[in-house]
Amino acid sequence: MPTTNPDSQRLMLRVENLSHRVSLETNTLTILKGVSLEINRGESVAIVGRSGSGKTTLLGLLAGLDTPTEGTVELDGSIISRLSEDERAKLRAHRVGFVFQSFQLLPALTALENVMLPLELAGMDAPEKRARELLERVGLGERLTHTPRQLSGGEQQRVAIARAFASDPAILFADEPTGNLDNRTGQEVSDLLMDLNKEQGTTLVMVTHDEHLAARCARQFHIEAGELTEPVAEAELAD
Amino acid sequence: MxxxxxxxxxxxxxxxxxxxxxxxxxxxxxxxxxxxxxxxxxxxxxxxxxxxxxLAADRQLEAENGQPVPEEWITEARERRLQTGRMVEFSTMVFGSDAFQLVSVKAVSNEYPLRGELEIQGDSEGSREQVQHGPAPGEVWINPRLLRLLDIRTGDTLEVGNRNLTVSGLLLREPDGGFSLSALAPRVMMHVDDVASTGVIQEGSRVEYVYLFAGTEAALEGYYQWLQPQLGPSHEWEGVRDGETFSxxxxxxxxxxxxxxxxxxxxxxxxxxxxxxxxxxxxxxxxxxxxxxxxxxxxxxxxxxxxxxxxxxxxxxxxxxxxxxxxxxxxxxxxxxxxxxxxxxxxxxxxxxxxxxxxxxxxxxxxxxxxxxxxxxxxxxxxxxxxxxxxxxxxxxxxxxxxxxxxxxxxxxELSLVVSLLGALVLLLGALGLLGWLLVAALRKVRGGGHAWRLALVGLYRHRRASLSQIAVFAMTLMLATTLILVRTSLLDDWQAQLPDDAPNHFLINIAPDAVGDVADFWEERGQPLDQLYPMVRGRLTQLNGQPVKEVVSKDQRVGALNRELNLTWMASLPEDNNIVKGSWFEGDDKQGVSVESELASKLGLALGDELTFTIGSDKITETVTSIRTVQWDSMKPNFYMAFPPNGGLTDMPATWITSFYLPRDQKSALNEFSRRFPTVSLLEIDNIIERIQEIVRQVTQAIEAILVLILAAALVVMAAVVSATLQDRQREGALLRTLGGRQSLLVRSTMLEFALLGGFAGVLGVAAAEAAVWALQFRMFEGQFSWHWQVVLPIPVMSALVLALFGRWQLRPVLSVSPMLLLRRLE
Known part of the structure; x- marks a missing residue:
């Protein structure tokens, strides 16, 4: 059951003592250890760290794609581990948007249809109109009927960004959004992402290697071997 | 949405x-x-x-007491919307120009035949035609042999009793002629309305009234329910005859x-x-x-x-x-x-x-x-x-x-079908487990390298899980397809064996004991030696273990053999195509016992040791069942439900002899000479029927082959399914191998070898499992003998290896025709 927290007016995301372990055949691997953090509404946050440090796992847990071994994640007033899978799906449909490193567009659908899909799944009105507007906003008004195969990497990611903002999410999770793009295209895509984020007043949580991109976020969490190491974050939390 | x-x-x-x-x-x-x-x-x-x-109808009602059945029986049938027809059968002497002959007359009504067709000829040179009616009043159609016997021609008159009737056609085939052995004399067919005026039928004449019925199964069954309580002992209701034709x-x-x-x-x-x-x-x-x-x-x-x-x-x-x-x-x-x-x-x-x-x-x-x-x-x-x-x-x-x-x-x-196939499948999976173990044990030691063979073996080992599951599916597919091919082959061989081109196509019946030697010599001289001759005694099975058989066996079971006289015989040795299933055949000087055909035995619930009493004329014989045997009904040879030992009680009964033989069409003229020399011997020509059966077998074979094509299409679909399952992985591997500098020819050879090995293993396993399944099926479903089918089975693993190698080559196509770079990107 969703639990209402008095802080939910201000807080978008609250994580307490989060740990995640994976059982292998011979031993257990600890991927995250005692992570706690809070993110306010409208804030933009970068999670940075080396490969294998656990940042993608953390992102998955924050977005409710997976459930933690220990600890709680409270997303937009709901404690994720207490929701059923279908309730989590519903939460994602209405409140959460995603941008992925590998774009994750459905190859059989056109750009327009890819953007319409989450609107339809959330049961929103006039999905096509909204999808057109967004694609025009990301500069692909002329490419509506193209399938992902007919689009360059940068264009695909712009479709993905349009899709992410389509259902008007309260929070957007981005996993290495520029990781598969060259510098210049990466720059264009990150500009678009930041601009839209500002326009829509969305909370942004981003995993990235890209220092420039991380620097454009209001705060940065550093993660190393599954633990948060950035003291700045702690200091800000105390505020 | x-x-x-x-x-x-x-x-x-x-x-x-x-x-x-x-x-x-x-x-x-x-x-x-x-x-x-x-x-x-x-x-x-x-x-x-x-x-x-x-039967020339769906059902026949025979009255053997020389009396027509009450008219209201027929009215009732018509009211039930059944078609009806009527025939009168009797034997009489007929006169031609200056000769006479005993003939078997069948007088038919306008409706005859309700089912099937007659084949007639206008004169002996005329063309054959098929008609669905009998002769008009005032006319007769006769068996062609009568032309010679009576020295007449079509258009001449034939004297039947008090009437002169015009011979307007030759009767070649009648739909209810069938294999019935009762047609002892040459046939004359006339119109039923002419019968009374001939004056042939007198009080006490031996005459049979036969009524024909046709209609829906429900109407026929309803009518029979109505009729049954009124039937007397001399009335016989006949459906499709037992043990007949090619069923x-x-x-x-x-x-x-x-x-x-x-x-x-x-x-x-x-x-x-x-x-x-x-x-x-x-x-x-x-x-x-x-x-x-x-x-x-x-x-x-x-x-x-x-x-x-x-x-x-x-x-x-x-x-x-x-x-x-x-x-x-x-x-x-x-x-x-x-x-x-x-x-x-x-x-x-x-x-x-x-x-x-x-x-x-x-x-x-x-x-x-x-x-x-x-x-x-x-x-x-x-x-x-x-x-x-x-x-x-x-x-x-x-x-x-x-x-x-x-x-x-x-x-x-068929439970046996399920059990056979499941058994073969279990066998297959067991063999597969063993093969998997061997594969792992033997191939682990192979080191990769620049040789296609090594690359193929290493490939098999590295993909051992996928390889084994592919072999499993291929082997299963091959097993099923091979089973079908094998059963088809043996089925067709069986049919061919049953009805060889020189299968007997003529029967000689009613040979007097003292004429047996002369008849045999006649055909021996003409190069058409007779098959074995059998004595034949007509009798009814009346008691089973001392109880009247009609009481012991309920009428519902409707064992046709009980309703009519049986042909009983004695013989010293078991005919080649008969097989003893229970008990044993007569020893050299046995005088007791009777051997019963297996289906009749199971219908009557007979077991070894049961006592059967037969009524032959005014005599009775009681014998104990000593063996039960199967009979090849469609062998076109004389077959008997009951066989007695050569020195048993039957030997004293009045017997005539029966035999069958093959006569090519171009020697049919010999029949006329035979009829003249042995006028009392009845001749049954079944060559037309045999030709029809052979034609049917041929056509059914074609139908079976059409089905087989469908099944093989299913097998190909399975192959395609399995190959496509690993398509992407293999293409990616191939692209990588080329990127890393592997030569195209090496890639092609090693992939083809790997698939050939897969196909070969699967072929051997599948064929072995198929033989096991066929072995089990042959006994239960097709009553045949099992033999190995090397000639069918050996090529299958080879072909399967070849086909799979080509499949492998085919799926490599994109890897070879496109740059590895492009392919890798496409497969991402």
């Missing part, structure tokens, strides 16, 4: 290779099962009505068709299982994304369930669209074979098994992997997750196997 709908649309599905395989498999399964069920039903129906034409051959053809259908079901199920598992694997990324975008697992479940239902409907509709024209074609073939119209009738009930097949293969095989899709973690969008180990699929597989064998059982109604 335009986008979501499009995502799940049929058009999009059609672009997916795995979906095409599932659909093709479903369509083939439905088409095969529907065609076979429809055709088997039609065959049954046609068989009965074609046997009916041997046995066609029964086997039907068994074969059902076997083929069952195998098609199994093959299609395998194809559906492989392809849908592959499809489910390919859908995991989409499912993870849909989940991430907010679709719940129940929504995902529903989405794929709808899609499955859509496939099901497509499979059924597509299958029926294939089946109906195919069935139409088969009915045409059958119609040509029987030389009579065969109704093209779509029985809804025949379609049920086909639709059931689609549903079962879909829900027992395709649904489980697709159902598991909803458990795909959403996290997969961020990071690839461990795939299925195959362990979770085990319970599904067990359920599926039970489901599909249940279906085969339901469909073919």
């Amino acid at each position: 335009a986008a979501a709908k499009k995502l799940m649309s049929m058009r999009r599905d059609w672009r997916e290779r795995d979906v095409r395989v599932v659909l093709a498999a479903l369509i083939i399964a439905v088409a095969t099962v529907a065609t076979i069920a429809l055709f088997a039903g039609q065959l049954q129906h046609t068989l009965v009505s074609s046997a009916s034409s041997f 046995r051959s066609l029964d086997r053809a039907e068994s074969f068709l059902l076997l083929g259908g069952s195998l098609a079901v199994l093959l299609a199920a395998v194809a559906v299982a492989v392809a849908s598992r592959q499809y489910a694997l390919s859908q995991r990324d989409t499912v993870a994304l849909l989940k991430t975008l907010g679709l719940g697992s129940s929504g995902i479940g529903l989405l794929y369930l709808k899609r499955l239902a859509l496939w099901g409907v497509t499979g059924m509709v597509g299958g029926l669209l294939v089946a109906v024209p195919l069935f139409w074609l088969l009915t045409r073939l059958l119609s040509e074979a029987l030389d009579r119209p065969v109704e093209f009738q779509l029985e809804a009930s025949a379609l049920t098994p086909a639709l059931l097949t689609a549903l079962v293969s879909l829900f027992a095989f395709a649904y489980p992997p697709i159902r598991r899709l909803k458990h795909v973690p959403a996290m997969r969008v961020l990071r690839s997750q461990p795939g299925e180990t195959g362990r979770e699929a085990l319970p599904d597989m067990l359920i599926a196997i039970v489901a599909v064998f249940g279906l085969v059982w339901l469909y073919a109604g």
